Amino acid sequence: MDLASLKEWLFGLYTPADIQRALATTLRIMATLVLAKLLIHFGSKLVEKIFFTKPGKFISDSRAQTLTGLLKSVLRYGVYFVATMSIIEIFIPNAAKTVLAGAGILGLAVGFGAQNLVRDIITGFFILFEDQYAVGEYVTVAGVTGTVEEIGLRVTKVREFGGQLHIIPNGIITMVTNFNRGGMQAMVEIGISYEENIDRAIEVLKQMSRDFAQTWAEDLIEGPDVLGVVRFGESDVVIRVTAKTKPMRQWEIERQLRKAIKEVFDKEGIEIPYPRRVLITTMGGAPGA
Numbered sequence: 595m596d597l598a599s600l601k602e603w604l605f606g607l608y609t610p611a612d613i614q615r616a617l618a619t620t621l622r623i624m625a626t627l628v629l630a631k632l633l634i635h636f637g638s639k640l641v642e643k644i645f646f647t648k649p650g651k652f653i654s655d656s657r658a659q660t661l662t663g664l665l666k667s668v669l670r671y672g673v674y675f676v677a678t679m680s681i682i683e684i685f686i687p688n689a690a691k692t693v694l695a696g697a698g699i700l701g702l703a704v705g706f707g708a709q710n711l712v713r714d715i716i717t718g719f720f721i722l723f724e725d726q727y728a729v730g731e732y733v734t735v736a737g738v739t740g741t742v743e744e745i746g747l748r749v750t751k752v753r754e755f756g757g758q759l760h761i762i763p764n765g766i767i768t769m770v771t772n773f774n775r776g777g778m779q780a781m782v783e784i785g786i787s788y789e790e791n792i793d794r795a796i797e798v799l800k801q802m803s804r805d806f807a808q809t810w811a812e813d814l815i816e817g818p819d820v821l822g823v824v825r826f827g828e829s830d831v832v833i834r835v836t837a838k839t840k841p842m843r844q845w846e847i848e849r850q851l852r853k854a855i856k857e858v859f860d861k862e863g864i865e866i867p868y869p870r871r872v873l874i875t876t877m878g879g880a881p882g883a
Contacts, residue, residue: 619684619685623681623684626677626680626681629677630674633669634669634670637673638666641665642662663729663744663746667746667747711748714747714748714749714764714765715764717764717765717767718745718746718747718749718764721767722745722747726772727742727745727770727774728742728745729745730742731772731774732772732773732774732841732842733752733770733771733773734773735750735762735767735769735770735771736760736762736767738752738754738760738762739754739755739771740752740753740758740760741753743759746764747764749761749763749764750764774841775841776841777815777816777838777839777840777841778838778839778840778842778843778844779836779837779839779844780818780836780837780838780839780843780844780845780848780851781834781835781836781848782834782835782851782852782855783824783832783835784799784832784835784852784855785827785830785832785866785867786830786831786833786859786865786866786867787831787865788831788867790831790864790865792831792833794862794864795859795864798858798859798864799820799833799835800820801858802855803817803818803819803820803835806818806851806854810850813839813840813843813847814837814838814840814847815838815839816838817835817836817838818835818836818837819835819836819837820833820834820835822834829867830866830867835855837851
């Protein structure tokens with residue numbers, strides 16, 4: 595079929611007015627989608643500019659990140675809804691009135707078929723309103739422990755230490771453990787041999803704690819404090835040392851405390867017991883042989 599025949603066949607099916615309307619409809623749809631994309635892009639930039647122009651002046655950085663993610667989510671949903679309704683209006687005039695007229699049916703559908711969605715949104719609202727956690731904080735939610743990357747009205751995104759990203763519906767979050775609110779406790783237990791002088795070992799640990807507090811002052815709130823003997827092990831006497839640290843610094847302080855204790859015990863000659871096995875072998879025959 596040549597071009598002339600194709601044109602004749604096409605105009606036989608559709609009049610020029612039909613083709614013009616189809617082109618106009620296509621252009622309107624494309625323009626709506628492009629406009630929606632631009633609104634989301636520049637709206638997101640505006641939200642970031644509002645919250646991060648002077649970080650920390652009115653709200654904390656973590657709170658700013660949380661609100662930024664939320665407003666971006668709301669912006670996307672809003673623009674998508676308006677764009678969808680605009681496209682529907684192209685094909686179905688007065689579609690908005692039809693939707694409003696069917697609000698009762700929509701509400702019934704929500705009641706029966708979207709209960710989880712409504713629960714997620716309501717729970718998400720209370721999480722944000724009560725400031726249970728913020729973006730960048732280390733938490734345990736729904737059995738997942740990691741860093742919060744994003745909080746939305748429907749889901750929370752948490753990345754584990756190993757890199758796994760968990761997308762958790764807000765509706766299943768019933769308990770939150772936040773590791774970033776208030777002072778955290780670092781605790782180290784060290785065992786010494788039963789033959790060692792306990793009072794001397796405790797005094798050595800107290801001196802080490804005073805030096806340690808000066809070295810790590812920026813990360814410590816209180817301590818370290820030597821609590822004394824907490825239990826007797828099979829081959830050791832266990833002494834506990836604790837410290838109150840700034841959020842998220844407790845694990846580093848525990849590692850450094852263990853290192854400092856090992857070094858000072860080596861220097862002072864205080865033995866840290868370890869499992870030993872004694873083998874007794876006999877030579878020759880039985881006694882009296």
